[in-house]
Amino acid sequence: MSFKYLINFFLTIFFLINAYATAKDKKIIKVGYFVAPTFIYENDHQQLVGPLYAFFRNIESISDFQFMFEKYTNSRMYHEIELGHIQMMAMSAKQLENEYIINSEIPFMKDKPYLVARSDFSLNKITSVKQLENLTIGIKQDGAISDFLLKNKDKLKFETSASTESVYLLLLKLLGKRVDLIHGYSSHIFGYLARKNKISDKIKLIEIPGEYSTIYFGFSKKLDIADRDKLNKLIKYLLLEKKINLTEQIKNWND
Structure with missing residues (x-):
């Protein structure tokens, strides 16, 4: 076995261990979603895609959170939030807030x-x-x-x-x-x-008449308040400071 091969082998092992340790240190947040093109949905290869999915991955890249996604009907998702089995909803609205669900501090989209x-x-x-x-x-x-x-x-x-x-x-x-x-x-x-x-x-x-629809991220009230505060800050940072315009991305998305 050549010296160069050994170096490459050990470097590969090092990076794998380092990646595992990094992932292990992240806090897992389970996100419930329903299929909603172009927000978040599965493409023809059964891979999750869409601007909203990419936004969650952006949060991961600048935080110690890692998101796992699970598909539900609305009523089942509310039940799982109530039980604390999922910590976030990918999409929520003011009228959905209740004793188990609280929305993000700012909406990520407005729509007529x-x-x-x-x-x-x-x-x-x-x-x-x-x-x-x-x-x-x-x-x-x-x-x-x-x-x-x-x-x-x-x-x-x-x-x-x-x-x-x-x-x-x-x-x-x-x-x-x-x-x-x-x-x-x-x-x-x-x-x-x-x-x-x-x-x-x-x-x-x-x-139809009426004000614009405002769409939020939803949090389970069983999610630790400190984690919810961190997530709210990250959401505001990406939307307001980094100026990620989810409304335009969602409107103009093509796959």
């Missing part, structure tokens, strides 16, 4: 509220709840919805989807005429799926 309709839908803008009273709106089960829909929930008819792939199933329901409209807290998810599946000409966005 829309409904998604088939391209032959007669309206381009909703100005009154009366325009929706005889229509069925598809939504994610237990997901956040716009303030306008939430305020008028008792006057409207909703059909929910609970799957981890619910955004895609909602789009299929719309095209199959099982619902008249669909709503997601961010319409960009449906726009991306339409482009990817070459059906953009079959849908259109319908503007």
Whole structure:
């Protein structure tokens, strides 16, 4: 065995041990997510991708945190947060905050509220709840919805989807005429799926009243407060000081 080979062998072992020790020292944070292109989702090779996923990896690179991701339906994710089995939600909203969930101090995205309709839908803008009273709106089960829909929930008819792939199933329901409209807290998810599946000409966005949707990271209240404070500081540092614009990245993402 040559001296050069031995040197390379021992250097490899050293770097492997060093990498293991570094990973071992990091604090594991389990993050729950649902499939939400272009925020965070699995590509055709079953690899997690998207601007939100990359943002978590950015946090890892400047901190002693390491993130593990687990896919859930919304209702199951809330249950796991309540039990403390997961420490963060990749996406949350003010209306989801409760005794078990607290949002990050600042949102990572703002988005105008829309409904998604088939391209032959007669309206381009909703100005009154009366325009929706005889229509069925598809939504994610237990997901956040716009303030306008939430305020008028008792006057409207909703059909929910609970799957981890619910955004895609909602789009299929719309095209199959099982619902008249669909709503997601961010319409960009449906726009991306339409482009990817070459059906953009079959849908259109319908503007609805209300303030912009604000999307946050969610923390389990069982997460150590010191860790939550550190994560909040890291999030603000990347968004405000390093000026990572997740809103633009999410809107313009292409894979």
